[in-house]
Amino acid sequence: MYDNFFNKITTINYIIYxxxxxxxxxxxxxxxxxSIKNQIIMCKNYIEEEKNIYxxxxxxxVAILKDDGISGTTFDREDFQKxxxxxxxxKANMVITKDLSRLGRDHIQTDDYIEKWFPEHNVRYVSIMENIDTYVDSVSNEIAPIINWSNENFARQTSKKIKKTFKNYREVGKWTGGEPPLGYKIDPQNKYHLVIEPKGKEVVERIFKLALENNSLDKIAKILTNDKVPIPSVIKKSKRKSxxxxxxxxxxxxxxxxxxxxxxxVQGKTTRLNHKSKKIIYLPKQQWNIIQNTHEAIVDKQTFDSVQLIFKSNKNKTIKSYDYLLKGLIKCHECNHAIGIQHYKNRSKNYTICSFYRKYGNKMNVCTAHRFSYEEIEKLVLKSIKKNCLKFVDKNALIQKLNKRDYASNQVFKLKEKVEKGLKEIxxxxxxxxxxxxDKLNDIISIEQFKNFIKIKKNEIEYEESQLKRYNDELKKIIEASKENFDVNKIVDDFINFSKPNKLLIVKLIDKIFxxxxxxxDIYYKIKPPHY
Ligand SMILES: [Zn+2]
Incomplete structure (x- = not known):
């Protein structure tokens, strides 16, 4: 059984009212x-049946509550308040009554409890006689006997219909959200399709690049703010001003x-309980609508996955603004809990500490501090990586691979192709x-036709030649730029000597450190070095 947030529930604490x-x-x-006794017996029998289902x-x-002699039109009843x-x-996540009138006679207020208050408090409400069960489906549950038939019903039906239509759209990958995320805008030709918005795209690319370089979220935010990069709502010219x-x-x-x-x-990450509630519920990923390749990508899959990997390893962070290379990777050998890293402002050193000990060590005498210099441990780990992994790297193979994958050379290749094509065309x-x-000499065409053909062909040649010049200029630029910035040898040297250790590489190499x-x-590697 699940609650309104779709978390699995294993304990049901019920109140009979x-x-x-x-x-x-x-x-x-x-x-x-x-009468009171009968109501309670009915509810108890119902629970017995439930036990067989779940x-x-x-x-x-949790409690059996009863109000007698007090009118159902008020909710100011002693036990109801309990x-x-x-x-x-x-303390309770289920309420059961024999029939609706037990809950209350004021249908507007009763309605409110059933459709809003109970669901928002993650409480399942069951009324046996009317067969109402808010767990079954908080939206489709027809609670006819107490519905305010006029506007209410209309709003509900409309909301359901809109929900359904949007759901259908989402299932085929049509954009149904309002404002698209930074870097995209709605295609002017098709409002269900997204196209690139260049200014935003540039910022998104930069954010991913910074994340890959293992900058913390805080740090990326600072860098962008310092560089006066406008925030998303400004770039998107959003109506909602921040x-x-x-x-x-x-x-x-x-x-x-x-x-x-x-x-x-990716859509359908959230939902609302029903048309009355404003509360947004985050759905688990299995329930999202994810449709592949519906629009142009801004980052490639590999970059995206790498960033998620970094996220995962940073999950157990203790101090937000400091980013440690080994954060989230160290575990306590004695108790298997995470090892945190403590930073003291007035000391240059950082220390490790068993998180279990930190929390309960004094009170319950569990585990030991595991307090060591973090910097020393980092050094040990880097040394081990160098010794165990990087010495097996084939430098020449790496250089070759990097050269092939080099973005610049890829561009060069494409441009050279274009140049060749252009030359052929000319x-x-x-x-x-x-x-x-x-044809003119042989009098096959008239002088008029001749002039016309010449004009057309000369224009075409002129166009091709101008394109050719553009490609060649671009080619020159790229080759010059790559000479300055891209020294494959140096990159490989840095990598092998691990002089610029990076989080991504560590996360890819190491599973955990005890x-x-x-x-x-003790270091557990994800990859095993080859044996000789
Ligand atoms: Zn421990």
Whole structure:
């Protein structure tokens, strides 16, 4: 069984609520108590049946509450208020009554509880007689007996219809959101399709690049703010103005985690309980609508995956603004909990600490501090990587590979192709020109036709030649630029000597590091070095 947030529930804490209805209040004391008793028995039987349906759930009775002699038109009943407070304290996640009128007679307020208050508090409400069960489907549940039939019903139906249409669109990868994410705009020719918005695209590319270089979210936000890069709402000329002009780490995170930048349409991440509730619910990833290749990508899949890998390893971070190379990778050998890194402002050193010890060590005498210089441990790990992995790297093979994958050389290749094609085209046009002269000489065409053909062909040749010049200029530029910036040898040397250790490489190489209480470490590699 699942709650409204689609988390699996294994414990159901239920409240049985009984109330005397108006007619019964006039009856004898005996009749009244029998009525209450009957209501409770019915509810209990219902729970017994539930236990057979949800066998892996543990059912616990939190309370049996009853209000007698108090009108159902007010919710100011003693036990009903108890019910409210138990739910607010998160002590119960299910409420059961015999029928709706037990809950209340004021249908607007009752409605409110069923459609809004209970769902928002993650409470399942069951009314046995009307067969109402808010768990079954919070939207489609027809609670006819208490619906305010006029506007309410209309709003509900419309909301359902719109929801359905949007759902259909999302399933085929049509954009149904409002404002597209930074870097995209709505295609002027098709409002369900996204196209690149160049200014935003540039910023998105830069953010991914900074993340790959292992800058923390905070740091990326700072860099962009310092460089006076406008925030997304400004770039997008959004109607909703942001108060701050500073980039926040949250908006950086949203961008870096958004798969939409790989060209896949990702929608349906959130939902609302129903048309009345404003509360947004985040759905688990299995329920999102992800359609591949619906629009042009801004980052390639490999870059995106690498950034997600860095995210994963940074999950157990202890101090936000400091980014440690080994953050999230070290575990306590003794108790298997994460090893945190403590930073002291007035000291230059950072220290490791077992997070389990830090939390419970004093109170419960668990584990030991595992307090060592973080810098020393980092040194040990880097040394081990160098020794165990990098010495097996074939430098020449690496250089060759890098050269092939080099973006610049790829561009050069493409341009050279274009130049060749252009030269062929010009030769062809010149040939045609010769033919036209011949035709003129043989009186096959008139002087008018001749003049016309010449004009057309000369224009075409002129165009091709100008293109050719453009390609050659570009080619020259790229070759010169790559001479300055791209020294494959140096990059490979840096890599092999690990002089610029980077988080991504470490995450790819190392699964986890165990820190022993005597200060030694055990490193578990994801890849095994070859044996000789
Ligand atoms: Zn420990």
């Amino acid at each position: 009984a109330r005397l209805s108006k007619e019964e209040q006039g009856k004898s004391k005996e009749d009244q108590s029998r 066998v892996d759930c543990l059912f616990t009775e 019910l409210v407070s138990l739910i607010e304290q998160k 108060l701050s002009e500073h980039w926040s780490s949250q908006s950086i995170k949203n961008i870096l985690k958004n798969e939409i930048y790989t060209g896949n349409m 030769a062809k046009l010149n040939n045609q020109l010769d033919n036209i002269y011949e 820190l022993n209480q005597n200060g030694t470490i």
